[in-house]
Amino acid sequence: MADPTPVPATAGKVVIRNIGLLLSGALERPILDADTVVSVDGRITQVGKYKDCDTGAARTTIDAKGCALSPGLIDSHVHPVFGDWTPRQSQLGWIDSYLNGGVTTMISAGEVHLPGRPRDIVGVKAMAITAQRAFYNFRPGGVKVLAGAPTIEKGMVEQDFADMARDGVKLLGEVGLGTVKAGYEAKQMVAWARKYGIQSTIHTGGPSVPGSGYIDADTVLEADADVIGHINGGHTALPLKQIECLCEGCGRAIEVVHNGNEYAGLHAVKIAKQIGQLERVILGTDSPAGSGVQPLGILRMIAMLSSFGDMPAETVFCFATGNTARTRDLDCGLIEVGRVADFVLMDRAQHSAGRDLLASVRGGDLPGIGMVIIDGIVRCQRSRNTPPAERVPELVA
Numbered sequence: 001m002a003d004p005t006p007v008p009a010t011a012g013k014v015v016i017r018n019i020g021l022l023l024s025g026a027l028e029r030p031i032l033d034a035d036t037v038v039s040v041d042g043r044i045t046q047v048g049k050y051k052d053c054d055t056g057a058a059r060t061t062i063d064a065k066g067c068a069l070s071p072g073l074i075d076s077h078v079h080p081v082f083g084d085w086t087p088r089q090s091q092l093g094w095i096d097s098y099l100n101g102g103v104t105t106m107i108s109a110g111e112v113h114l115p116g117r118p119r120d121i122v123g124v125k126a127m128a129i130t131a132q133r134a135f136y137n138f139r140p141g142g143v144k145v146l147a148g149a150p151t152i153e154k155g156m157v158e159q160d161f162a163d164m165a166r167d168g169v170k171l172l173g174e175v176g177l178g179t180v181k182a183g184y185e186a187k188q189m190v191a192w193a194r195k196y197g198i199q200s201t202i203h204t205g206g207p208s209v210p211g212s213g214y215i216d217a218d219t220v221l222e223a224d225a226d227v228i229g230h231i232n233g234g235h236t237a238l239p240l241k242q243i244e245c246l247c248e249g250c251g252r253a254i255e256v257v258h259n260g261n262e263y264a265g266l267h268a269v270k271i272a273k274q275i276g277q278l279e280r281v282i283l284g285t286d287s288p289a290g291s292g293v294q295p296l297g298i299l300r301m302i303a304m305l306s307s308f309g310d311m312p313a314e315t316v317f318c319f320a321t322g323n324t325a326r327t328r329d330l331d332c333g334l335i336e337v338g339r340v341a342d343f344v345l346m347d348r349a350q351h352s353a354g355r356d357l358l359a360s361v362r363g364g365d366l367p368g369i370g371m372v373i374i375d376g377i378v379r380c381q382r383s384r385n386t387p388p389a390e391r392v393p394e395l396v397a
């Protein structure tokens with residue numbers, strides 16, 4: 001199996017019209033002047049005004065009723081195990097709950113919560129390949145879980161990375177959660193991973209749970225992983241000075257997570273803004289974890305960063321969509337022709353003080369989700385988890 005990309009479903013032609021606000025996911029132009037999106041078999045074919053789009057002979061027509069449409073949210077940092085189950089909090093159905101929070105793609109930062117997780121190199125590789133296959137074949141609620149992220153251990157050699165890449169592994173779990181903690185060792189393995197097309201992320205900050213380690217800014221910079229995993233700590237953050245060094249001292253992705261230090265997360269985004277590099281900011285929950293599972297975690301991050309960070313909501317939505325898609329080379333996350341038809345339809349929550357969706361998020365409220373679509377297929381309608389939206393889209397046919 002060479003191609004780890006989940007197989008797109010055949011959804012036929014889908015027309016979504018009467019969109020009140022089209023969030024593109026693209027930082028350079030976060031709002032599009034369009035009210036209609038058309039997709040065919042799970043790929044966007046047209047974005048524009050209704051009168052200019054070919055809307056005939058659709059298998060599914062959705063009247064957005066003036067709701068906002070955003071690319072499906074991407075959680076850049078999750079710790080799945082197998083199926084829709086997490087042993088960390090003994091919970092079933094957590095991924096389906098995140099779908100109800102607008103998340104359509106999740107990226108594993110390591111399946112580290114597996115009881116009895118193997119630490120020997122053969123076991124590490126076998127488990128990564130198994131996790132990649134299992135989530136390729138099984139998508140809870142339609143959510144794409146990009147998993148199979150091995151925790152690197154001392155003794156791994158270049159051939160191990162070549163083997164895993166050949167067998168479909170595309171991600172490394174958080175560097176630092178295994179026995180490789182020194183910068184020079186991590187640097188070598190991250191470079192081998194990169195050579196074979198495996199993307200890497202590194203644990204930043206204090207230990208998460210007993211057994212994981214402390215990784216400071218010098219180690220993060222030396223290792224040079226593609227993603228500065230939870231720059232705001234998971235949970236314990238580095239001193240703000242070190243966070244500044246990370247933002248200014250390299251060009252790698254700045255990942256801010258829900259289960260980290262919110263104050264430090266705000267600081268990292270402030271620095272990214274100051275240096276004109278907001279395109280590096282991506283969001284994750286770092287869940288399931290000791291802090292639990294957060295079905296609305298990405299929405300909560302968006303509302304927190306927009307309100308406390310004093311940033312337009314449409315900009316912050318890009319952190320959880322287009323920025324992550326571009327950083328991680330995914331074909332979702334942006335509303336443009338050719339991209340995957342993964343969408344969230346939402347409106348301001350009932351009784352929010354904000355006059356519309358963007359104002360309500362800027363004021364710190366969560367939006368109400370009315371529908372989530374993955375690969376052009378409606379996966380949920382009114383969310384069971386968000387506050388109720390003022391307006392809700394309707395399936396017309």
Ligand SMILES: [Zn+2]
Pocket residue numbers: 174203204208229230234
């Ligand atoms: Zn971590």
